[in-house]
Amino acid sequence: MREKERPVFISVSPFTFSFPFTALASIAHRITGVLLFLGIGYLLWLLSLALESEAGFAQAAAILAAPFAKIVLWVVLSMLIYHILAGVKHLLLDFHIGDTFEAATAATYAVVGLSVVLALITGAWIW
Amino acid sequence: MVTNVTSLTRSGLSDFVLQRVSAVLLTLYTLCVVGFFLVNPDMDHATLKAYFASTPMLLFSTLMVLSTAAHAWIGMWTVGTDYIREHYFGRHHTFFRLVYQGGCLFILFVYVVWALQLFWSL
Numbered sequence: 001m002r003e004k005e006r007p008v009f010i011s012v013s014p015f016t017f018s019f020p021f022t023a024l025a026s027i028a029h030r031i032t033g034v035l036l037f038l039g040i041g042y043l044l045w046l047l048s049l050a051l052e053s054e055a056g057f058a059q060a061a062a063i064l065a066a067p068f069a070k071i072v073l074w075v076v077l078s079m080l081i082y083h084i085l086a087g088v089k090h091l092l093l094d095f096h097i098g099d100t101f102e103a104a105t106a107a108t109y110a111v112v113g114l115s116v117v118l119a120l121i122t123g124a125w126i127w
Numbered sequence: 128m129v130t131n132v133t134s135l136t137r138s139g140l141s142d143f144v145l146q147r148v149s150a151v152l153l154t155l156y157t158l159c160v161v162g163f164f165l166v167n168p169d170m171d172h173a174t175l176k177a178y179f180a181s182t183p184m185l186l187f188s189t190l191m192v193l194s195t196a197a198h199a200w201i202g203m204w205t206v207g208t209d210y211i212r213e214h215y216f217g218r219h220h221t222f223f224r225l226v227y228q229g230g231c232l233f234i235l236f237v238y239v240v241w242a243l244q245l246f247w248s249l
Binding site: 053 | 147150151154157171172175176179195199202203206231234238241242245249
């Protein structure tokens, strides 16, 4: 009997399995995508107000003066930054650019790091 | 072979390409709009309206509305077919998935009509 070659069952659940950093970055791309589906509505609402009239522009500015509205805008823009950067990385991998294990892992750290930096700059810009 | 009647092009390969082409266009559009806000720190209504009302931006925005619809549908469809299946949702999973897809289509329809009406009435 070759017992050692029997397949091993690994339960893929967040409670029993620690996901590698790249897997978390991958699911974050998907989660930000789904949330941006709703975030588009928020951006479109603000843009439609600002484009409508002088009064509408003032109204949009007044809405964005509230801390909660600023936080929502910052979250939506930060998710957009991450979704775009992770998408660019994905597109490069599609063209087999940097698709070795080491390069792709390094690129994932670069995407997350750059996203954090750009999100902080965006936050400073909003406030 | 399972035929997916609700996927955008009914071909995974075409959806794959469309997802990426629309992604590139949406990224370029985002850079254009963000860049415009960055060079105009003291934004006012007239400046913003003149920018979006210009013919190149009107055409670009229209293309973006269509790209968003395609990109979002393919993405939401993929997520829906990945998670709303029998293993998680039981016997009536097809019903739940159709409700979810219907909801996504409704929201996208509102976005498309709202955005096109907004840009073309400037």
